Amino acid sequence: MSLSADQIRQVAHLARLELRDDEVDHYAEQLSRILEMVDQLSAVDTQGVVPMAHPLAMVQRLRIDEVSETDRRADYQAQAPAVQDGLFMVPKVLE
Amino acid sequence: MHALSLKQLAEGLRRRQFSSRELTRHFLDRVQRLDKTYNSFITVTPELALAQADAADAAIAAGTAGALTGIPLAQKDIFCTRGVRTSCASRMLDNFTAPYDATVVRKLHAEAGMVMLGKCNMDEFAMGSSNETSWYGPVRNPWDTRRVPGGSSGGSAAAVAAGLAPAATATDTGGSIRQPAALTNLTGIKPTYGRVSRYGMIAFASSLDQGGVLARSAEDAAMVLQAMIGFDPLDSTSVQRDSESFTGTLGRSVAGLRIGLPREYFAEGLSPGVRRCVDAAVRQLQEMGAVTLDISLPNAMLSVPTYYVVAPAEASSNLARYDGVRFGHRAEAVRNLEDLYRRSRGEGFGPEVQRRIMVGTYVLSHGYYDAYYLQAQKVRKLIYEDFRAAFGQCDLILGPTTTDVAFELDSKTDDPVAMYLNDIYTIAANLAGIPAMSLPCGFDDGLPVGMQLMGDFFQEGRLLNVAHQYQQATSGHLRLPKGCE
Numbered sequence: 001m002s003l004s005a006d007q008i009r010q011v012a013h014l015a016r017l018e019l020r021d022d023e024v025d026h027y028a029e030q031l032s033r034i035l036e037m038v039d040q041l042s043a044v045d046t047q048g049v050v051p052m053a054h055p056l057a058m059v060q061r062l063r064i065d066e067v068s069e070t071d072r073r074a075d076y077q078a079q080a081p082a083v084q085d086g087l088f089m090v091p092k093v094l095e
Numbered sequence: 096m097h098a099l100s101l102k103q104l105a106e107g108l109r110r111r112q113f114s115s116r117e118l119t120r121h122f123l124d125r126v127q128r129l130d131k132t133y134n135s136f137i138t139v140t141p142e143l144a145l146a147q148a149d150a151a152d153a154a155i156a157a158g159t160a161g162a163l164t165g166i167p168l169a170q171k172d173i174f175c176t177r178g179v180r181t182s183c184a185s186r187m188l189d190n191f192t193a194p195y196d197a198t199v200v201r202k203l204h205a206e207a208g209m210v211m212l213g214k215c216n217m218d219e220f221a222m223g224s225s226n227e228t229s230w231y232g233p234v235r236n237p238w239d240t241r242r243v244p245g246g247s248s249g250g251s252a253a254a255v256a257a258g259l260a261p262a263a264t265a266t267d268t269g270g271s272i273r274q275p276a277a278l279t280n281l282t283g284i285k286p287t288y289g290r291v292s293r294y295g296m297i298a299f300a301s302s303l304d305q306g307g308v309l310a311r312s313a314e315d316a317a318m319v320l321q322a323m324i325g326f327d328p329l330d331s332t333s334v335q336r337d338s339e340s341f342t343g344t345l346g347r348s349v350a351g352l353r354i355g356l357p358r359e360y361f362a363e364g365l366s367p368g369v370r371r372c373v374d375a376a377v378r379q380l381q382e383m384g385a386v387t388l389d390i391s392l393p394n395a396m397l398s399v400p401t402y403y404v405v406a407p408a409e410a411s412s413n414l415a416r417y418d419g420v421r422f423g424h425r426a427e428a429v430r431n432l433e434d435l436y437r438r439s440r441g442e443g444f445g446p447e448v449q450r451r452i453m454v455g456t457y458v459l460s461h462g463y464y465d466a467y468y469l470q471a472q473k474v475r476k477l478i479y480e481d482f483r484a485a486f487g488q489c490d491l492i493l494g495p496t497t498t499d500v501a502f503e504l505d506s507k508t509d510d511p512v513a514m515y516l517n518d519i520y521t522i523a524a525n526l527a528g529i530p531a532m533s534l535p536c537g538f539d540d541g542l543p544v545g546m547q548l549m550g551d552f553f554q555e556g557r558l559l560n561v562a563h564q565y566q567q568a569t570s571g572h573l574r575l576p577k578g579c580e
Contacts, residue, residue, distance in 0.1 A: 003457075007457075008453070011453045011456050011457050011460070012453060014456050014460060015411060015440075015452045015453055015456040016418075016433075016436040016437050016440055017437060017440050017441050017444070017449055017452065017453070018437035018438045018440070018441030018442075019441065019449075027449070027450065027453065030450060030511055031450065031453060031454060031457070033510075033511065033512050034403060034450070034454055034511060034512060034515075035454075035457075037399070037400055037403065037512050037515070038400045038403055038404055038458075038467065038471075039400075040397065040400045041397065041400050041401065041404070041467075041470050041471055041474055042466065042470065044394075044397065044470070044473075044474050044477070046470060046473035046474060046477070049473040049474075049476050049477060050473075050476060051469055051472035051473050051475075051476065052472050052473070052475045052476035052479055053302065053472055054302045054332075054528075055288040055289075055302065055479070055526075055527060055528020055529075056288060056289050056332065056334065056528060058289075058332065058334075060331065061328075061331055063328070072194065075194045076194055076421075076422075078192075078194075079191060079192065079194065079421070079422035079423075080420070080421050080422060081419065081420070081422075081423075081425035082425070088420050088421055090420055090432050090435060091429055091430070091431050091432050091434075091435055092431075093431075093432050
């Protein structure tokens with residue numbers, strides 16, 4: 001399995017990663033090698049095998065719907081790059 | 096003091112041979128003096144440490160101290176520490192001060208009374224096997240500073256190996272506790288998935304990540320692990336089990352124990368030096384009365400390709416949260432929201448993290464999901480079934496932890512696949528969810544060699560017991576690197 005520069009650009013777009021042009025070819029080569037290694041899996045007979053998503057057979061635990069956290073908005077927003085009036089600021093999305 | 100076991104340190108504190116403050120100062124001084132060479136800490140927290148030490152001394156004086164009260168510990172910088180930078184060794188979180196404590200941090204410090212020396216270096220977002228992907232620079236192996244300490248918990252390993260901390264927390268997604276333990280002459284354990292709370296442990300691959308400990312003996316590891324485990328309602332995959340004592344069963348005999356030796360772990364690819372040390376350890380355990388048998392884990396060698404689908408897939412999803420909006424790195428002078436996301440992530444993540452995000456994005460994308468992700472989950476089931484069958488025949492499984500001793504810095508950084516194959520013996524335990532540990536079993540040309548023990552679900556006590564018995568009969572684990580005595 002070999003990935004082209006265009007495929008890398010598409011994947012980078014999906015993952016919202018800005019890549020420089022010189023990085024694209026480098027990643028294309030490295031990701032192709034990784035996928036080549038992964039391709040061993042295609043030869044394995046998995047007919048009838050139930051996929052395993054998780055090591056423990058467990059059910060989702062539920063809790064009573066009640067307030068368990070105190071309001072710490074100021075603490076959390078202290079980490080943000082830009083806030084105003086208790087809101088996270090981003091560039092304008094609507095004209 | 097840095098050569099003493101945790102039990103000896105606790106005894107020294109109890110008998111007032113030294114105070115926690117003196118003990119803490121001793122380790123802080125060593126960090127200051129020696130860590131320029133190893134780079135094992137990202138953040139050192141002397142003021143917090145001394146305040147915790149004073150509180151510990153007060154508890155000791157009041158007679159309310161526990162087994163670990165006043166003993167220093169280093170935290171891998173993947174665990175959130177309230178008010179202290181928690182970077183995950185990434186530029187993305189270089190400016191992040193955690194607003195809450197991980198459950199592990201709360202249990203070890205607020206509850207068990209241990210003293211936090213600081214936050215240890217690691218591979219960025221725990222992605223790596225050499226500690227070379229850290230934004231804060233590589234960590235060097237105290238046994239040979241031209242070589243890597245392993246990864247991703249390389250800072251934790253180097254700090255303990257060099258005697259800069261008596262023990263350290265670590266995490267293991269594909270071998271990140273066991274491989275560094277093997278390369279630095281330490282004892283490290285990754286417990287059963289679900290034993291240690293993942294709350295506040297920055298996520299990499301959530302179905303594989305598990306917290307654990309790096310220490311200088313099985314007894315030390317048992318003491319710290321004991322304080323880390325337990326049901327946590329804040330982690331939806333935390334397991335509910337009755338409490339059990341790992342330290343209480345260390346003294347059991349290994350006579351009659353059935354140890355499975357998977358032939359796939361002793362095949363091509365294993366270096367002769369590692370093989371010699373592991374074979375000698377097997378003979379030692381046989382002399383102690385253990386019975387060994389040949390077993391097979393036929394799908395084990397598929398664990399690397401399986402892992403490099405499952406782990407990047409989960410990582411690409413987990414790391415989507417770093418968007419430059421609510422916390423973490425934000426690019427400057429952006430044109431629009433899309434540009435903010437792309438550039439903040441492009442600048443904030445290093446190359447290995449970007450590679451894995453892209454692999455994960457690719458294998459989950461439309462048209463490839465069945466061929467890669469679903470197939471990997473099926474092979475994961477086959478690997479799990481291999482272990483189920485094996486534990487029908489034996490009580491635990493023993494093999495090498497790594498194919499070879501520590502390698503030189505920069506020798507594998509250009510070849511991701513070669514780097515990934517470092518974890519060929521360790522990944523299967525994460526895919527299956529079973530507990531596994533590494534402990535020292537000798538030296539090859541002066542460099543440490545580790546052997547791996549894997550047990551059935553919730554058999555940590557058994558693993559630690561066997562490791563402790565082996566360490567009672569041998570002394571290699573007590574050796575310290577030159578310059579660290």
